[in-house]
Amino acid sequence: MLTLPLRSVLSLSHATQFAEQTTNASPRILLADDDMSFCQLMSILLGHAGYHLIVVNNGHDLVRTAQEERPDLLLIDLVMPNLDGYEALRQLRNDSRTAHLPIMILSARSDASDLVCGFETGADDYITKPVTNEELLARIRGQLRRANRRPVHSPLTGLPGNALLIEEIRYRIQRKLSFALLHLDLTNFKAFNDTYGFARGDQAIHLLANLLRERTTNESGSFVGHIGGDDFALLCMPERAIPLAHAIIAQFTQVAPNLYDEAHRLQGCIEAQDREGVLRRFALMGLVIGGAIQTPGRFQTPESISHCVAVMKQFAKQHPTSAFVVSLADHQPPLTGP
Template sequence: MAERILVADDDPVLRALITAVLEGQGYEVNAVPSGDTLIRAAHDSLPDLLLIDVLMPVMDGMEVIRQLRNDTRTSHLPMLLITAQATPQQAVMGFESGADDYITKPFDNDLLVARVRANLRRAARLPVSSPLTGLPGNLLVEEEVTYRLRNNRAFGLLWVDIYNFKPFNDAYGFGGGDKVIRL
């Protein structure tokens, strides 16, 4: 199955170009004209990677990333900003908003594809969720807590530990333990 990429850019010509380049590499692309539309589309059908223009009407790309990073359904996804503003300050602001990468316009098509591939590879190596529960796994939780502490962001955390569960697993096996956890 092709990896799904969600693109948001208010420029229809650039949306068409990015779509053509990425579809030519075998990716499934959904291109939308605004940040708020991208957020809805990401919730409707979870993509594997997001390419987001910085300057868009209604909601800019940095705000889009902030909102997606604050949602456990999308917080783990690779998010790349695309912008014509190539100043170091803009790049810093983009990374601080939660972007994984930063691509400046005009961009070389091969470089765009290489950055998409690199970010997808990196994301594939990260364990995102527990295969048993579907909830965020230890590394994702640790990464999120570290990010929020480092950026002085408020958060709540609830840790549930089933006391003395090892004897249950010893008696009934891991399959039995997994059934209990799923309940």
């Protein structure tokens, strides 16, 4: 397999200049290629350019890692074990969690038919190996710039996306406002999506989005955001966090079974493969909520309160059914329910 020219990778003046212009939050790039030598060269190049590189070596891990990590950009080879690049690309474009991610094919295949197939399957760019570091970095920067100019609202739900959510959290922290941040996540969504397909999966996401809209219509100081996929966020007044968490979970668990076929509703479960490919039973979808209360001075940045909320959501996921866990204050045990 062809790789980047070694002389180009080791000549890093251009990459170093760009690294000096990057922010502290390094863009994350997911590279999928089964050529380990090529991956090592890419790690040197992109690392010096200020990027954080995640490497996988087959198509199956590419899809799984993209769904879990939500990188800023993907670089994928076409010839990989388990799942080739074309099929991985199709799956990524058909999944609401990854459909919006910029994807660049980086392949030794240079036939016109390969380029056409790559673009028609959903690639944003197609680069043939070998390529100089200057050209590769320029194309990466171009894709990231275009991604940053894309609509800031979710194309699936119309709700504000992650960028607007972070901006809103920062605004409230800087003005020393008290508020609650809740992160909401569907449980067993992957099993549902795998069983019924992406269209039904999108119905589940729409259901939760509409429920959040309805529940917050008359809530003072509320803000609903769609982080991506089946992940949502809600900002509200501190005293409304627990009542809203109760009400949202109760309403979702009441209506979610209607998304399933009658046989699965009666069984109370579906059979699907887990992430290791093992067939097992999954309960019907539920909802977990992690939250934290912000008082002036407790959290200094959107990242710090989001980290606390993520930890609370992990605790909530340990419950066998729908649950919420909310951090009320430092050095106090979190409140759990329902």
